[in-house]
Amino acid sequence: xxxxxxxxxxxxxxxxxxxxxxxxxxxxxxxxxxxxxxxxxxxxxxxxxxxxxxxxxxxxxxxxxxxxxxxxxxxxxxxxxxxxxxxxxxxxxxxxxxxxxxxxxxxxxxxxxxxxxxxxxxxxxxxxxxxxxxxxxxxxxxxxxxxxxxxxxxxxxxxxxxxxxx
Amino acid sequence: xxxxxxxxxxxxxxxxxxxxxxxxxxxxxxxxxxxxxxxxxxxxxxxxxxxxxxxxxxxxxxxxxxxxxxxxxxxxxxxxxxxxxxxxxxxxxxxxxxxxxxxxxxxxxxxxxxxxxxxxxxxxxxxxxxxxxxxxxxxxxxxxxxxxxxxxxxxxxxxxxxxxxxxxxxxxxxxxxxxxxxxxxxxxxxxxxxxxxxxxxxxxxxxxxxxxxxxxxxxxxxxxxxxxxxxxxxxxxxxxxxxxxxxxxxxxxxxxxxxxxxxxxxxxxxxxxxxxxxxxxxxxxxxxxxxxxxxxxxxxxxxxxxxxxxxxxxxxxxxxxxxxxxxxxxxxxxxxxxxxxxxxxxxxxxxxxxxxxxxxxxxxxxxxxxxxxxxxxxxxxxxxxxxxxxxxxxxxxxxxxxxxxxxxxxxxxxxxxxxxx
Numbered sequence: 001x002x003x004x005x006x007x008x009x010x011x012x013x014x015x016x017x018x019x020x021x022x023x024x025x026x027x028x029x030x031x032x033x034x035x036x037x038x039x040x041x042x043x044x045x046x047x048x049x050x051x052x053x054x055x056x057x058x059x060x061x062x063x064x065x066x067x068x069x070x071x072x073x074x075x076x077x078x079x080x081x082x083x084x085x086x087x088x089x090x091x092x093x094x095x096x097x098x099x100x101x102x103x104x105x106x107x108x109x110x111x112x113x114x115x116x117x118x119x120x121x122x123x124x125x126x127x128x129x130x131x132x133x134x135x136x137x138x139x140x141x142x143x144x145x146x147x148x149x150x151x152x153x154x155x156x157x158x159x160x161x162x163x164x165x166x
Numbered sequence: 167x168x169x170x171x172x173x174x175x176x177x178x179x180x181x182x183x184x185x186x187x188x189x190x191x192x193x194x195x196x197x198x199x200x201x202x203x204x205x206x207x208x209x210x211x212x213x214x215x216x217x218x219x220x221x222x223x224x225x226x227x228x229x230x231x232x233x234x235x236x237x238x239x240x241x242x243x244x245x246x247x248x249x250x251x252x253x254x255x256x257x258x259x260x261x262x263x264x265x266x267x268x269x270x271x272x273x274x275x276x277x278x279x280x281x282x283x284x285x286x287x288x289x290x291x292x293x294x295x296x297x298x299x300x301x302x303x304x305x306x307x308x309x310x311x312x313x314x315x316x317x318x319x320x321x322x323x324x325x326x327x328x329x330x331x332x333x334x335x336x337x338x339x340x341x342x343x344x345x346x347x348x349x350x351x352x353x354x355x356x357x358x359x360x361x362x363x364x365x366x367x368x369x370x371x372x373x374x375x376x377x378x379x380x381x382x383x384x385x386x387x388x389x390x391x392x393x394x395x396x397x398x399x400x401x402x403x404x405x406x407x408x409x410x411x412x413x414x415x416x417x418x419x420x421x422x423x424x425x426x427x428x429x430x431x432x433x434x435x436x437x438x439x440x441x442x443x444x445x446x447x448x449x450x451x452x453x454x455x456x457x458x459x460x461x462x463x464x465x466x467x468x469x470x471x472x473x474x475x476x477x478x479x480x481x482x483x484x485x486x487x488x489x490x491x492x493x494x495x496x497x498x499x500x501x502x503x504x505x506x507x508x509x510x511x512x513x514x515x516x517x518x519x520x521x522x523x524x525x526x527x528x529x530x531x532x533x534x535x536x537x538x539x540x541x542x543x544x545x546x547x548x549x550x551x552x553x554x555x556x557x558x559x560x561x562x563x564x565x566x567x568x569x570x571x572x573x574x575x576x577x578x579x580x581x582x583x584x585x586x587x
Contacts, residue, residue, distance in 0.1 A: 018328040024368050027350035031333060056350060069352045069511075070333030072292040088254040089453055089501045090411035090487055126336065126505055127254040127453075128293055131409065131485075132417035138293060145295040 004051050008036060012055065023057055030056040030066060034073050042142050043074045071125075072140070079114045079121030081163050082140040083156075087124040090131035099135040100124050102153045107160070120160055139163070173397075173405045174381050175421045177265035184300075186307040189268040195313050197387035198272050201279050202319050205387075210280040214383065216391035218403040223248055223339075223376030224451065224482040226402075226471040235363035236281045237371040244372040245278045245286040246348070247380055250332055250339040252291055254505060255452035255485035258407040258419050259377035263290075263297050266381070267304050271327065273380035275314065276387060278325050281373050285326050289344050292333040301329050336509035340557045341374040343511065354513040355557035376483075378407055398424035402470035406484055410436045413443060413490035425473070429465040432488055439490050447489040447574070450474055451482025453502045454562035456569040457495070460488075478569065495570045495577040500528040506563035517560030520551035524567060531578070537585045541578045545571055 005012060015032045019025035033055055037048035044067055053060045067073040085100040104111050104122050114121040130136045133149035137156070148159065177183040180192055189195070201210050215230030236243060247270070251259040262270050278286045290298045305327050308314045316324040335353045337343045342356035345367050366372020382404060386394050395403045402424040408431055411417045415437040422431065428448060432438065439445055448464060449455035456479035458464045464477045474481040489498065507521040527544040530536040548564040555561050571578060 018330070020368065022368075024349060028330070028348055030350040031331065031347070034333070035331065058350070065352060066350070070292070070335050072334035088505055089498065090255050090417075092501055093412045093487075093489075093493065094417075126508060127252055127256075129251050129257045129260050129291070131255050131257050131411035131487075132419070144299075145293065147296070 004033075004037060004040065004048060005055070007040065011036060016055075026055075026057045028056075030058065030063060031070075034063075034067065038073065039142050039144070042080070043077055045075075049075075077118075080119045080141060081121070081160075083120060083122045083137050083160070084125040084128075084140060085122065085135065085137040086126070086128040086130065088127040088131075090127075091134035091136070094134035096135045097124075099151065099153060099156075103156050106153060106157055117164075119164055169397075169405060169421055169423065172421050173385055174262060174269075174378060174407055175266065175419065176269065183266050184264075184268070184304070186268060186304070186311060190311075193388065194268055194384075195272055195311075197384040198275050198279075198313060199319055201276055201387060202321055202323050207280050207282055210276065210387070213391050214280070214386060217382075217386045217394040218391075218401075219379065219382055219386060219394070220402065220404075220471060221376060222378035222382075222406065222483065224253075224454075224480075226481065229375065229379055232363065232375075233277070233281050233373055235361070236373060237364045240364075240371050242285070242370055243281050243283040244367040244370055245274065245281060245283045246341075246344065246367060246372060246374045247274050247286065247288040248339065248341065248344060248374055248376045249288050249290040249294065249297075250344060251294075251377070252336040252339050253452035253454060253483055253485055254502075255411050255449065255487045256409050256483050257411075257485075258409050258483075260294065260297065261407075261419050262377055262381050263294070263301065267301060268308075269384055270377055270381045271301070271304060271308060272313075273383035274327065274375075275325055276383045277373060277375060277380055279323065281371075283373075284324050285328065287348055287367070288327065288329045289338070289348060290329060290331055291338070292331050295331060298329045298331050305329070335511070336505075337511040337557075337559055340559060343557070344374065345372065352511070354511045355559075357556065399468065399470045399472075401472050402481075406469075408469065409483075409485040410488070411485070412449075412488040413439055413445075413493070414488045415440060424470045425468040427466055427468055428460075428486070431469065431486060432465070436488070439488065443490040443492060445488060446491045446493065447495070448479075449487040449489065449566065450479050450484065452485040452487065453505055454482060454558075454565060455479055455485075455487070456565045457489075457498075457573055458569075459573050478573075479565075494581065495574040496528065496531045496581045499567050499570050500525075500532045502566045503528045503563065506559065510559065510563075514554075514556040514560065516551045516554040517556070517563065520547055520560065521563050523547050524551075524563070528567075531581050534581065534584050536582050538578070538582050541571060541582060 019028040033052045136149040219229045220226040338353040343353040347353040362372040420435045445460040448458045507525040548567045
């Protein structure tokens with residue numbers, strides 16, 4: 001079964017066309033293809049790994065090693081919305097650590113955990129290149145990735161309520 | 167020393183500069199047309215050499231000189247824009263790409279022409295997902311306007327731009343790790359030499375330049391190297407975007423001539439520190455930075471590639487983090503060391519193991535369970551990492567550690583007081 005290729009044939013062709021028409025060029029498609037699978041399924045499934053390995057001409061183990069190396073890829077269900085708060089030095093100097101603690105306290109979870117409904121996961125992450133707008137976070141979901149800057153616990157909870165209502 | 171106009175952050179003077187028609191109305195793509203129709207590629211390189219432009223990603227290497235190293239015997243050539251901006255404290259390339267994208271893309275095109283590349287890649291950190299999608303649209307806009315593609319301006323010049331998204335790995339800002347990542351591999355640095363101008367993307371000669379560096383090019387071509395050199399200092403010419411963050415009232419990006427003092431950036435543009443707080447330290451190059459004691463001499467130091475080393479640090483990418491007197495240096499080192507431990511790619515032992523042990527030692531110091539012997543051990547581990555890593559990440563991980571312990575000993579004395587007594 002070629003699930004990805006059936007549903008996204010044009011997109012896959014467009015991805016492959018970005019790179020040279022050689023074996024090395026084909027391999028370059030692996031990262032964009034992983035994003036495509038993640039958008040399609042919410043995480044990268046075993047089936048998708050097999051298909052991506054075939055499309056990019058590398059082994060399944062090599063595809064899995066790339067998923068493990070890069071932090072934005074996930075290979076298991078992990079919350080519909082991942083709220084990733086930057087707590088690196090410049091943001092920490094602007095209260096990002098207290099922000100993420102308080103936010104989690106309000107949600108009844110600990111940092112790094114998922115809410116019981118499986119919708120929201122809150123994580124502390126490394127620099128997001130928005131150091132002048134702390135506290136800030138990105139929301140990662142199957143729809144992509146969005147930034148929310150100059151946040152308060154209240155504004156973040158309001159957003160979470162909206163996300164929950166879909 | 168204010169800039170009369172913005173050169174890199176021009177969108178602050180001209181609204182809607184991210185629209186191709188507005189950018190054209192303001193003289194956009196004239197430099198691109200000029201190089202393709204009226205200049206030899208080597209003339210472009212010579213003009214950039216004459217401008218004195220130095221790489222804005224952190225190393226400050228002369229841009230035109232880098233281009234001249236490209237191997238003319240091996241084809242095709244590639245150009246890669248480093249848009250991986252991930253240094254804690256750095257957020258300048260993001261503003262350029264979000265708000266003045268065409269000047270960056272025009273600069274990338276000019277670089278492509280100068281080194282005779284027909285394909286150029288923009289490597290963006292995965293978190294810049296939205297920006298990458300916008301850039302795809304802007305590239306399409308340029309293609310429809312005839313500024314990208316084949317037979318440009320009726321000549322045989324062709325150039326295609328492509329975006330490539332990383333997926334959350336600081337190390338990919340290192341140029342050879344970045345190239346590995348485009349090749350669909352783990353982002354781990356290569357042993358150098360050979361350097362990318364000889365052996366780069368897919369083993370072909372490649373020039374990797376930072377987004378801000380490339381954004382300077384259209385104005386250098388349009389207004390000339392002599393004009394460009396009138397800004398900044400003799401050895402560090404041109405404008406620079408300083409990303410100011412940390413304990414200041416107005417953090418943000420400030421475009422100023424190289425050579426502007428720390429005092430002017432922090433106290434005039436950044437409006438100083440919140441009331442009741444005193445400046446204690448400055449990190450001029452993000453988390454990779456040495457820690458400068460913020461005394462009168464340091465504040466009066468011009469921020470350029472030659473002057474900052476005189477007060478014991480590097481200008482780097484000019485991401486200035488201000489630290490006030492309420493911040494404990496052991497806490498700060500714990501933050502930066504955690505960052506580098508998380509981001510170490512694991513390829514070379516001194517960095518992989520060294521950052522791990524530094525993390526445990528700084529954890530212990532912050533938990534109040536350490537003695538001065540642990541601080542000495544931390545220093546020892548850092549010194550063992552020094553000079554032994556495959557790339558700059560490992561070397562950068564110890565800058566704040568060594569200078570923090572050396573320059574702020576009282577903070578370590580008080581952090582270890584309980585266990586020492």
